[in-house]
Amino acid sequence: MLTVHTVADLRAALEPHPDWTLVPTMGNLHAGHLGLIARARQENVPVVASIFVNRLQFGPNEDFDRYPRTLPHDAALLADAGCDLLFAPDEAEMYPQPQTFRVLPDPAIAGILDGAARPGHFEGVATVVMKLFQMVQPRHAVFGKKDYQQLLLIRRMVEQFALPITIIGLDTVRADDGLALSSRNGYLTPEERAQAPQLQAALRALAEDARSATAPEQIHLLEQQAMTRLDQLGWTPDYLTLRRRADLQPPTAQDLHRGTPCVALAAARLGRTRLIDNLEC
Known part of the structure; x- marks a missing residue:
C-alpha cells in the first residue's frame, strides 16, 4: 500500500488508474472501517482510503482535540485489508487557506436529529466530503449506515451536484452484544x-x-x-x-x-x- 500526504502526490498516484473506490474515514480504525474496505474491494478497482480528522464538523465544545489519532496502526490495518492507497493529509494540506466556501446542505435533512443537536456539523461533513470527492474523483464511495443521516445527506449532495459517483451504504458492524462499532x-x-x-x-x-x-x-x-x-x-x-x-x-x-x-x-x-x-x- 502506498501512503501519501499531499494532494499533488495523491493525484500522481491516482493518475495511472481511471477508476477508484474511496473510503473516507477519520482514522482510529476498527472492524467496521475494515468492512468498508472489504466492500470497496468488491468493485474490482483500486481502493483509496482517506484519514483526516475534520475540524469543520466538530462544535466548539466537542472532542476534536481528544479524538484518537492512530495513523501508524491504521495504516497497518489498511494494508492488511487490501487497501491500495492511503491519503493522510494534515490540516494545512487539506485547508491551505480558510475554508470560506462551504457546502450548505438542505436544512430539511441537515437541520434535524443530529443536525439539531450539533449545529453546523453536517455543513462541515458535506464540505470535507466534497473536497475529498474533488481531490480523488472516485467512481464509487463507501460509507457506513451507522451514520444514517450523513449517508442520506451525501447521497442527496451527489444527486443534486450531478457528481459521477455511486454511493454505497454498508450495514452497521456490531460487537457480539449488539453495540455498533465506533x-x-x-x-x-x-x-x-x-x-x-x-x-x-x-x-x-x-x-x-x-x-x-x-x-x-x-x-x-x-x-x-x-x-x-x-x-x-x-x-x-x-x-x-x-x-x-x-x-x-x-x-x-x-x-x-x-x-x-x-x-x-x-x-x-x-x-x-x-x-x-x-x-x-
Whole structure:
C-alpha cells in the first residue's frame, strides 16, 4: 500500500488508474472501517482510503482535540485489508487557506436529529466530503449506515451536484452484544461499555412497539416513553425516534397504513460519550 500526504502526490498516484473506490474515514480504525474496505474491494478497482480528522464538523465544545489519532496502526490495518492507497493529509494540506466556501446542505435533512443537536456539523461533513470527492474523483464511495443521516445527506449532495459517483451504504458492524462499532466507544469506561448495548435494545423496542401504531400521535408517545426509559437507565438522550428512510421525516398515518419503510434512530450520552445508532424497520 502506498501512503501519501499531499494532494499533488495523491493525484500522481491516482493518475495511472481511471477508476477508484474511496473510503473516507477519520482514522482510529476498527472492524467496521475494515468492512468498508472489504466492500470497496468488491468493485474490482483500486481502493483509496482517506484519514483526516475534520475540524469543520466538530462544535466548539466537542472532542476534536481528544479524538484518537492512530495513523501508524491504521495504516497497518489498511494494508492488511487490501487497501491500495492511503491519503493522510494534515490540516494545512487539506485547508491551505480558510475554508470560506462551504457546502450548505438542505436544512430539511441537515437541520434535524443530529443536525439539531450539533449545529453546523453536517455543513462541515458535506464540505470535507466534497473536497475529498474533488481531490480523488472516485467512481464509487463507501460509507457506513451507522451514520444514517450523513449517508442520506451525501447521497442527496451527489444527486443534486450531478457528481459521477455511486454511493454505497454498508450495514452497521456490531460487537457480539449488539453495540455498533465506533471510534468513540474507546471513551467508555468498563462500566459504561457494559451499559452501552442498551441503546440498541431501546431502538429494537421502539421499532417493535411501532409495528402496531396507526397514527403519528401513537408514534410520538412511544418515542417519549422510550426516551424516558433510557433516561432512567442513566443516559442523556438527544433523540430516540422513528422516521421514514427516504427523507427522515416523521411517518404520516398513510405511511403507517402502507408500511412505508422506516428507520429508528437514536443519539444519547452515556457519561461523557455520545453514541448514535439506528435500526431499519
